[in-house]
Structure formats: C-alpha cells, structure tokens
Amino acid sequence: MISIVILGTGNVAKHLFDAFTAQIGTEIIQVYGRSPNALSYFKNHLNTTSDLSNIKEADIYLIAISDDAISAVSKFLAAKKGLIVHTSGSIPMNILPHKHRRGVLYPLQTFTADRKVDFKEIPICIEAENKEDYELLNEVGSTISDKVIQLDSDQRKALHLAAVFANNFTNHMYHIAQEICVQNDTPFELLFPLIKETAAKIQDLTPFIAQTGPACRSDSGTLEKHLTQLKNKKHKKIYTLLSESILKTYGKKL
Amino acid sequence: MISIVILGTGNVAKHLFDAFTAQIGTEIIQVYGRSPNALSYFKNHLNTTSDLSNIKEADIYLIAISDDAISAVSKFLAAKKGLIVHTSGSIPMNILPHKHRRGVLYPLQTFTADRKVDFKEIPICIEAENKEDYELLNEVGSTISDKVIQLDSDQRKALHLAAVFANNFTNHMYHIAQEICVQNDTPFELLFPLIKETAAKIQDLTPFIAQTGPACRSDSGTLEKHLTQLKNKKHKKIYTLLSESILKTYGKKL
Numbered sequence: 001m002i003s004i005v006i007l008g009t010g011n012v013a014k015h016l017f018d019a020f021t022a023q024i025g026t027e028i029i030q031v032y033g034r035s036p037n038a039l040s041y042f043k044n045h046l047n048t049t050s051d052l053s054n055i056k057e058a059d060i061y062l063i064a065i066s067d068d069a070i071s072a073v074s075k076f077l078a079a080k081k082g083l084i085v086h087t088s089g090s091i092p093m094n095i096l097p098h099k100h101r102r103g104v105l106y107p108l109q110t111f112t113a114d115r116k117v118d119f120k121e122i123p124i125c126i127e128a129e130n131k132e133d134y135e136l137l138n139e140v141g142s143t144i145s146d147k148v149i150q151l152d153s154d155q156r157k158a159l160h161l162a163a164v165f166a167n168n169f170t171n172h173m174y175h176i177a178q179e180i181c182v183q184n185d186t187p188f189e190l191l192f193p194l195i196k197e198t199a200a201k202i203q204d205l206t207p208f209i210a211q212t213g214p215a216c217r218s219d220s221g222t223l224e225k226h227l228t229q230l231k232n233k234k235h236k237k238i239y240t241l242l243s244e245s246i247l248k249t250y251g252k253k254l
Numbered sequence: 255m256i257s258i259v260i261l262g263t264g265n266v267a268k269h270l271f272d273a274f275t276a277q278i279g280t281e282i283i284q285v286y287g288r289s290p291n292a293l294s295y296f297k298n299h300l301n302t303t304s305d306l307s308n309i310k311e312a313d314i315y316l317i318a319i320s321d322d323a324i325s326a327v328s329k330f331l332a333a334k335k336g337l338i339v340h341t342s343g344s345i346p347m348n349i350l351p352h353k354h355r356r357g358v359l360y361p362l363q364t365f366t367a368d369r370k371v372d373f374k375e376i377p378i379c380i381e382a383e384n385k386e387d388y389e390l391l392n393e394v395g396s397t398i399s400d401k402v403i404q405l406d407s408d409q410r411k412a413l414h415l416a417a418v419f420a421n422n423f424t425n426h427m428y429h430i431a432q433e434i435c436v437q438n439d440t441p442f443e444l445l446f447p448l449i450k451e452t453a454a455k456i457q458d459l460t461p462f463i464a465q466t467g468p469a470c471r472s473d474s475g476t477l478e479k480h481l482t483q484l485k486n487k488k489h490k491k492i493y494t495l496l497s498e499s500i501l502k503t504y505g506k507k508l
Binding site: 067068090108109110112115117121122123125147149151154155157158159161162163164165166167168169170171172173174175176177178180181183184185186187188190191192193194195196197198199200201202203204205206207208210211212213214215216219221222225226229230234237238239241242244245246248249 | 344371375403408409415431437439442452464469475476484495500
C-alpha cells in the first residue's frame, strides 16, 4: 500500500483525492490545507491539518496548490524521506528542493468543482530523477489512469501551453459564439452538435485537414459580411486576426 | 411521398442525399451537378443531369451549392411549381426568385467527405414564407433529424457567424496546439481527452463559468512565460489578443 499526503484543497486536489480513494493500492493518509475551512471536504474521510510542521511520514507528497506557492510549501517537506511531487503543467521539476527525491505527476485535464471526470482516460504525465521513482509514480498513476506517460519538464511546459490554445482559448471561442447568439435572439444550444463534432473530428483527421469555413477557402465576400455583422470591436479584431492566421496557414491571400 | 431534386454535388449535397435516401417518406428523384464527373457518387442510385434545362418536376428543389452560385442557379427553377430551398447559413432567403415558393433548410454541422455524422442530432433550421411551406419543410426535415427549428434569415446569419467562432476558429486553436506539440516533440494525442471535456463541459455550464487558465485568473507570471515560449509571431499575437479578451471578459487587468 502506497501512502500519500495531499497538499492542497482546490479542484485538482479534490479530483485526485476522489480518484485515489476510489482505488485500492494507494492510501491517502492526510490532507494539508492552509485554510481550515477549505479542509471540510476531506475532514470526514481522514486526518487533515493546516500546520505544515504536522505533516505525516508518507511514500509520496502530492503538492496540488497554485504554481506560485509550490516552491515555498515544498521547503517544509525537505526533511521527509518520501518522494515530493508537484502536479503543475508549467512548473519545472527542479523548483522542488534539491538533494531530495522529487518528481511531477501532472494530470492533463480541466477540473471543475462538482463535475465528475473519467480519470481512466486522463493522461498522467510523470517525471522523476531515477528509475525507482519513475516506477513508483508509474504505479501510483496507473491506479487511477490507463494513460501514464513520461514527459520531461520542457515537454510538459509545451503541452501546458498547447492546452491553453486547445482548452482556454477554445472555451473563449464558445463564449463569443454564445454572445453572438444571445445578441441575436438565437439559441446557443443549436451549436452543441457542431461543437461536439468539431472536437471529435480531430481524433480522426488532423486539424489542418479538418479546417473548413470562409477563411480556409478565402471567401472574401463572407469574411466582409461577417465583419460588418460583428458589433463588438474586440470580436472584430479576433475575427480578423484568426482569419488572417487561417489564410496564412493555407497559403492563401484575399 | 415527397419528391426532392438536389442541386449540388459537394459535401452538404452528399450528406443530405445519404440521409434522405436512408429514410422513407421522401424520394430523391434527381441530382443536378455542373460537372458530370462530380455526379459519379449519385449515378448508381438515380437520374442525374448536368443540364439545368433538364430538371424534373418535384415537390422540393434543394440547392446545396456554393453561396455565390445560389442566385444564378435558382433562376433556372423559377418556372417550377415546387418549393425552392437553399441550404446556406449566411445567405438570406430572399436571394431566391421572387414570386416563387421559396425557403431555407440549413443543416448546422461541419460536413467532411468520408466522415459519417448522426443526422438525427443535427439541428435543421428552416425558413419559409407561409404556413404550408413551413409544414412541408418541417415534415421533410423531421424525416432525417430530431431537431427541426424555425429561424428567420437574420437569426440564421447570426448562427452562421457564431459557428465560425465555435467551429472554424476552435479548429484553428487545435491546429496551433498541434504545431506547439510537434515543435516540442510532445504527442498531440495527449490533448484529446482535454479537448473532448472542453466541448462537453459547456453543455452543462455556460462558457463564462467553464473558463479556466492563466488569463482568467490574471496570472501574469504564466502569461509572460507562455509568450516567451512561443516562437511564432502570429501565435504570439493570437495569444496576446485572446488573453486580453479573456481578461476583459472577467473584468480583470494585469
């Protein structure tokens, strides 16, 4: 049985806690949270603490807190024998204490409170400094996911940046689409099957081949009409820049 | 049995042809295509023609050709008794011949050759000038889809513009994400579960609530690091503009 202490009380911490407690092979023995209130989610299940000097001995310390705080919190664990692991996409492993066993376990997904996700499908990107720690992280990751993969800090950083485009910016596109629908008294829900198919399509075709629309076929008439339709200046700028980028991608000009 | 002539041989025409021929209640009696070669897909099934003066009498003429050509082709049908219908999102109904029965049947989806879609889920947006023609289009649309909805030309135009953001621009975000992965020797496929969840999430939460990421929480450190990571100038511009737009949406500043 691999013992784990989770440090953090946010969405990633909660989702990891739920995933690990639903499995055998690992045991969460403690959760640390700066604020006692934030610990209420975990209190009924196990030992919690708000005191960093009270952290128990464990095989793995899983730091799931905001990027800015990882370095400071990890220093409190420097005297422990267990493996110190953070869960951030954009932070390199070497921010953790030198001369200590350290690693990364980064679940690549967007976590929202009160929304269940299927952890089995979520890629868990792991990094460590030696074979034994890789094996430990692989064993731990495999209890909750079918896709555990080794990535170094540079690859993980690239993946995190790519995820901003594939998730954050994509979601903002949905937001603008909804604004346009609301302003024109048209149900946004009509776009759901299109949004679903757009996401599904690129699992079979590359996004390069899957691209459609007026910019891709350099249909200047429709591009002009759309710009006239858009009332919001920021939306106009986004429409223009992204259309230019698509035109350039396909080696086309207006 | 409602008889239909399809004018057009592209992806929309083919997908509509496949959907209607799989149903009872409608019969495709002819397909028109400018180029005889493009008609080969339909030839084994029914009468085809490349001559606009040879179009048969039918209850409905379904024009599924490029936007620019709709007006010209529809003029050849002005003497017919049947309902003339185009299938375009961005073109108003009144581009079709005046003093003729006319309407629109717009299936809101992205159609790719050789890729099956479940038509039952695709919203079919219909428009007509009188109750009888609305009923006819509703009957025809309902044979292939569970979601037939009345939208006027302005609403349809707005929906088409919103679809550019939700589909074309979203797909371009996937493309950039893939470029970043490829440049950094990281498998793009790792993003598939994230992309799927991003699309699924907004069916339960609004995109406004679903938004996550550095811009949304005005995390200037990560935003700066990402801009340093991006080598492509166009990607930098897109990252900056979309992050600004997200910051503004959440009333935040750096």
